[in-house]
Amino acid sequence: MPSFRSFQPPSRLLLGPGPSPVPQRILDALARPTIGHLDPAFIGMMDELKELLRYAFRTGNALTLPVSAPGSAGMEAAFVNLVEPGDTVVVCRNGVFGGRMRENVVRLGATAVMVDDAFGRPIDLDKVEAALKAHPGAKALAFVHAETSTGAVSDAAALCRLAREHGALSLVDSVTGLGGIPVEVDAWGADAIYSGSQKCLAAPPGLSPLSFGEAAVAALKARRTPVQSWFLDLGLVMNYWQGVGARAYHHTAPINMLYALHEALLMLREEGLEAAWARHRANHLRLRDGLAAIGLHLFVEERARLPQLNAVQVPDGVDEAAVRRRLLDEHGIEIGAGLGELAGRIWRIGLMGAGSTPENVDRVLEALGAVLGRKPA
Ligand SMILES: *Cc1c(COP(=O)(O)O)cnc(C)c1O
Numbered sequence: 001m002p003s004f005r006s007f008q009p010p011s012r013l014l015l016g017p018g019p020s021p022v023p024q025r026i027l028d029a030l031a032r033p034t035i036g037h038l039d040p041a042f043i044g045m046m047d048e049l050k051e052l053l054r055y056a057f058r059t060g061n062a063l064t065l066p067v068s069a070p071g072s073a074g075m076e077a078a079f080v081n082l083v084e085p086g087d088t089v090v091v092c093r094n095g096v097f098g099g100r101m102r103e104n105v106v107r108l109g110a111t112a113v114m115v116d117d118a119f120g121r122p123i124d125l126d127k128v129e130a131a132l133k134a135h136p137g138a139k140a141l142a143f144v145h146a147e148t149s150t151g152a153v154s155d156a157a158a159l160c161r162l163a164r165e166h167g168a169l170s171l172v173d174s175v176t177g178l179g180g181i182p183v184e185v186d187a188w189g190a191d192a193i194y195s196g197s198q199k200c201l202a203a204p205p206g207l208s209p210l211s212f213g214e215a216a217v218a219a220l221k222a223r224r225t226p227v228q229s230w231f232l233d234l235g236l237v238m239n240y241w242q243g244v245g246a247r248a249y250h251h252t253a254p255i256n257m258l259y260a261l262h263e264a265l266l267m268l269r270e271e272g273l274e275a276a277w278a279r280h281r282a283n284h285l286r287l288r289d290g291l292a293a294i295g296l297h298l299f300v301e302e303r304a305r306l307p308q309l310n311a312v313q314v315p316d317g318v319d320e321a322a323v324r325r326r327l328l329d330e331h332g333i334e335i336g337a338g339l340g341e342l343a344g345r346i347w348r349i350g351l352m353g354a355g356s357t358p359e360n361v362d363r364v365l366e367a368l369g370a371v372l373g374r375k376p377a
Contacts, residue, residue, distance in 0.1 A: 012328075013355075015364050016336035017148045017309060018176070019198035019205050020352035022260075026203055029263035030256050037253040045262055046241065046253075052265035056178055056201070056273065057193065057211050059185035063234065064211040065241045066261055067194070068254050071175040074194030074208025076104060077232040078171050079142075082192060082216060084225050085109030087139040090131045090168065092123045094154070095147035096340045097173055105142070108228065113138065119342055120311065122304040123154040125162065132166035139219075140169040140191075146177035148199070149339040151311035151348065152304045153181060160188040169216055175199055178209065179268055180280045180308035180352060191216040197257070200280070200308055202353030203264035206257050264353075280307040283356045287349065290365040293376040299346050308356065310349040311342070315372075320344055323371050331367035 014021045035042050053064045067074045079101070083089055087110040091101045094117035105112040115131045117124050123143055132138060141163035145156045156172060163170035169191040177183050179200030185193055191213045198205035212220070212234065220227075220234060227233040231251065239248040268276060284307030288298060291312060299311035314320040320337065324347065327333045336348035349364060369375060 011332055013333045013360060013363060014350070015355055015360060016334045016350050017348050018196065018350060018352060020200070020202055020350060020355040022204055023202060023267070023354045025267065026260050026263045030204070030260040032256070032259055034255050037255055038247065038249065042255065043247060045258070049258060049262045049265065050241070052262065052269060053209050053211070055269055056209070056265060057183060057185045058187065058273075059211050059213070061185065061211045061213050062242070063217055063238065064209070065237070066197070066258065067208040067210050067232070067237075068251060069208060070198075070205050071194065071196030071208050072100070073232065074175070074196065074210045075100065075173060076229065077208070077210055077234065078192045078194050079104035079108060080229045080232050081212075081220050081227055081234045082140055082169060082171060083108045083110045084223060087111070088113060088135050088137060089140045089142055089171075090115060090128065090135060090138050092117070092128060092141075092143035092154070092159075094121055094123050094150065094152060095119050095144060096149035097144045097147060097175075099340070101142045101144070101173070110139075119340065120150045120152055120300050122152050123159065125155065125158050128159060129162055132162060132168060136166070138166065138168045140171045141166075142171040144173040145183070146174060146181065146306050146309070148176040148309050148348075150342060151298075151300045151306050151309045153177070153306045154304070156190070157184070157188045160190050163191070164189055169219060175208075176306065176309060176352070179273075179276055180356075181277055181306065185211055185213070189213075197261050197264070200276070200353045201261070201264045201268065203260045204257065206254060207261050209261075280351065280356050283307070283351050283358060283361050284310065286358055286361045287351060287365070290361060290376070294365070294369045294372065294374040295377070296368070308350060308352045310351065311338075311346040312349060314345055314347060318372070320347060323347070323368075326371045327367055330371070331363075333364055333367050335364065
C-alpha cells in the first residue's frame with residue numbers, strides 16, 4: 001500500500017465557467033456536524049431553504065427545491081418529469097447546453113424540433129415562433145437562458161410568453177443565470193426552471209435548485225406513463241420535501257451540501273438580488289474595458305453579453321491552451337476553454353458569484369497581460 005495522505009487542494013482563483021470561488025463562510029457551513037435527514041431540525045432547515053430558493057427565483061411556486069445532484073440532473077429532472085414518449089418539444093440550440101436538451105428529449109422517446117442559432121448569438125424569437133406555429137401540439141419549449149458555453153443571454157421573458165401563447169410549457173435552463181442576472185420566474189410565467197449551486201450562487205457543485213409552476217405540476221399529474229427515472233421522479237421526491245409533519249424517506253439528502261446552499265442563499269439575501277445583479281454587471285464592464293486596453297475582444301455582441309461569463313476571442317497565432325496552462329501554473333488562475341465548435345477560438349472568463357469582484361478582474365487582467373506580453377494601452 002502506498003502511503004496516501006489527505007488531499008490538500010492547491011490555491012486557485014476560479015474564474016472559469018464554474019465552479020466559482022466558495023467563500024469561507026459557506027465552507028464553514030459545509031463542515032458543521034452531519035445530522036439525520038429526517039431530524040426535525042433538519043426539516044426546519046429544508047423549509048427555510050425552499051423559502052430562500054423562492055426568493056432567488058422570484059417565485060411563489062410551492063414545488064421549489066434543490067435536486068440532490070448537479071445542474072445536469074436538474075435538466076434531466078425537468079425533462080423526465082414533463083416529457084413523455086411521443087411528445088414533441090421545440091428545443092432552442094445556440095450553444096452546447098441546448099444540444100444536451102435535445103439529447104434528453106430524444107432519449108425519452110419524444111421528438112425534438114430544433115431551432116438553431118449560431119453559437120454566441122441569442123435565440124432568435126421569430127424562428128421560435130415559426131417553429132411553435134408549425135408544431136401546434138408541442139408539449140414544451142425548452143431553452144437555455146444563459147448559455148455558459150458561449151456567454152450569450154437570451155430573452156427569457158419573451159420566450160416564456162411565446163410558449164404560453166402557443167399552449168406549450170416553458171422549460172428553462174438558468175444554471176448560470178440564477179443570482180447573476182435577473183431571473184423572474186413568476187413575472188416571466190416560466191413553467192419549469194432549474195439552476196446549479198456552483199455558478200452565481202457561490203456554493204460547491206452538487207445541487208440543482210428547481211422550480212415547477214402550476215401548469216408544470218398539472219402536466220406531471222396528468223402523465224399517461226410513469227416518470228422513467230425513479231430517482232428524479234418529482235412526485236416521489238415531493239413526499240420528502242413537502243408537507244407538514246412526517247416526511248417520507250426517498251433518498252438520503254446530501255445534508256452538508258444543503259447546509260452550504262442554505263448559507264449561500266442567506267448571503268445572497270443579505271446582499272440583495274438586485275445588488276448582486278448590479279455587482280456582476282459592474283465587474284463585467286470593468287473586465288470589458290481592461291480587455292480592450294490589452295487589445296482583446298469579447299466574442300458576443302454587446303446586447304447579448306452575460307456579465308458572469310465573458311467569452312474572449314483568442315488572438316490569431318496564440319496557443320490558447322498554453323495561455324490557460326500558464327495562467328494556472330504561474331498565477332493560480334483558472335479560466336475556461338471554448339466548448340464544442342468554439343474550442344480553440346475563445347477563452348471563457350467567469351465572474352460568477354463570489355468571484356465577481358474588482359480585485360479578481362484586475363488580477364486576471366494583469367495575469368493575461370503578463371502571459372500574452374501585452375501592456376494596457
Ligand atoms: C453548468 C451548466 C449545466 C450543467 O451543470 P452541472 O452542475 O455541470 O451538471 C447546465 N446548463 C448550463 C447552462 C450550465 O452552465
